[in-house]
Amino acid sequence: MDEKTSVGVIGLGIMGRRMLEALSSHDKFYASHIWDPSAVSVAKATPLAPEAKVCDNPAAVIEGAKAIYLACPPDPRRLYAMIAADCGKPLFLEKPLGINMAASRSMVHHLEKTRVPAAVNFVQATGEPLAAIKAALQSGEMGDLVGIDIEVSYAQWPRLWQKDAAWLKLRSEGGMTREVISHFMFFAERLLGTTHLNWTSPIFPDETLCETNLSARLFNPDGLPLNVFANVGGAQPDKQRVFVKGTKKSFKVEQFSELWVSEGDRFSQVVFPSDNARIDGLHVQLDHFDKCIRGEPHLLATIQEALSVQEKIEGMLAG
The missing domain is CATH 3.30.360.10 (Dihydrodipicolinate Reductase; domain 2)
Known part of the structure; x- marks a missing residue:
């Protein structure tokens, strides 16, 4: 059996916590590092991933995990995405891609240059x-x-x-x-x-x-x-x-x-x-994120598609 891929989660609001729940029951990934500036959000998230390390800053999440999921608000997400890409970490981004078109175009160009696997969570x-x-x-x-x-x-x-x-x-x-x-x-x-x-x-x-x-x-x-x-x-x-x-x-x-x-x-x-449609849907997204990381054909939204939507x-x- 292949070893599971560790995922760092930055942003522990409702979407981050839903992803933690999906990661905890997926056969290819697990949450290894988490961070949010809100102590309240961290407290709500830790029971969903009790084995994950609660980090002091987003840089520690990026350094510690093999892949990164970004569920923080759009503005800081761009910076974290480019830092993770420079570290060669595959990226799964929440939508919308961003709020500033020039900044998002710059980010997409940056990610394309690094050739890091990247996709956006349009479920x-x-x-x-x-x-x-x-x-x-x-x-x-x-x-x-x-x-x-x-x-x-x-x-x-x-x-x-x-x-x-x-x-x-x-x-x-x-x-x-x-x-x-x-x-x-x-x-x-x-x-x-x-x-x-x-x-x-x-x-x-x-x-x-x-x-x-x-x-x-x-x-x-x-x-x-x-x-x-x-x-x-x-x-x-x-x-x-x-x-x-x-x-x-x-x-x-x-x-x-x-x-x-x-x-x-x-x-x-x-x-x-199904009664568990939300988590089932995230599980399928993660199945395709695994394909994305491996360089195989997948159905996830590309960063170019997400830029067009933005x-x-x-x-x-x-x-």
């Missing part, structure tokens, strides 16, 4: 809904693709389970467009190819807080539309869905991993996530 990259839709499109089962709609709606932002990540409510780094719509932008560009922004209309409550409403339209090189609708507020359940529309069949993705299909009538569910996300927020 739908390895999910069953995307694979099923791609297969239906390639086989002709869904007919011609005519467009994609992204719809996101929340009663509040950040959501209750994100309350510890106060930065998510700020315009500088947070917001639902970066945190959620970026996932669906990646999903859409895997089907449509690279898109370009045609128009956008974000609404911000003030100069410091993140967006509460956003509408945008993008097109791919063939002129197929990608429509984005997002809002926060009101007594309602959270809604996250993507409609992929074809001339014979259309698909709806709900809550990241449910898949529904329609031939013109009501949607019927065809993919039912360009559209920051363009939408710029208005």
Whole structure:
């Protein structure tokens, strides 16, 4: 049996802790070193990886582990990624790739120069809904693709389970467009190819807080539309869905991993996530990260794909 690869985790908020849980039950990786500037986050994380060394700084994590997972906010993530790449450590990055386009382009160029294996955690990259839709499109089962709609709606932002990540409510780094719509932008560009922004209309409550409403339209090189609708507020359940529309069949993705299909009538569910879907999805991502490290073909989002997504996300927020 191959020896497990040690992973250093920088950033122990909700995403970092979810990854620790996934690493603790994976057959190819384990968490060996962890760090976060918040003592509260460290205290919440240590029971999930009791054997991991709690480091005094991110440099110690990078030095001690064979691969690095970065779940810290976007701005410091860039610096840690370049330091890890210079040390030859494979990288698994949280999304969004960044918030400043010039800085992210510089980081991508730096990572490409080092040739270190690197991928971004858009979890739908390895999910069953995307694979099923791609297969239906390639086989002709869904007919011609005519467009994609992204719809996101929340009663509040950040959501209750994100309350510890106060930065998510700020315009500088947070917001639902970066945190959620970026996932669906990646999903859409895997089907449509690279898109370009045609128009956008974000609404911000003030100069410091993140967006509460956003509408945008993008097109791919063939002129197929990608429509984005997002809002926060009101007594309602959270809604996250993507409609992929074809001339014979259309698909709806709900809550990241449910898949529904329609031939013109009501949607019927065809993919039912397991009770442990979130960790199962991270396990598959880690399977493909192992392939990435080994130089084998994989389905994870590349840093170039993540940069393309960031360009559209920051363009939408710029208005």
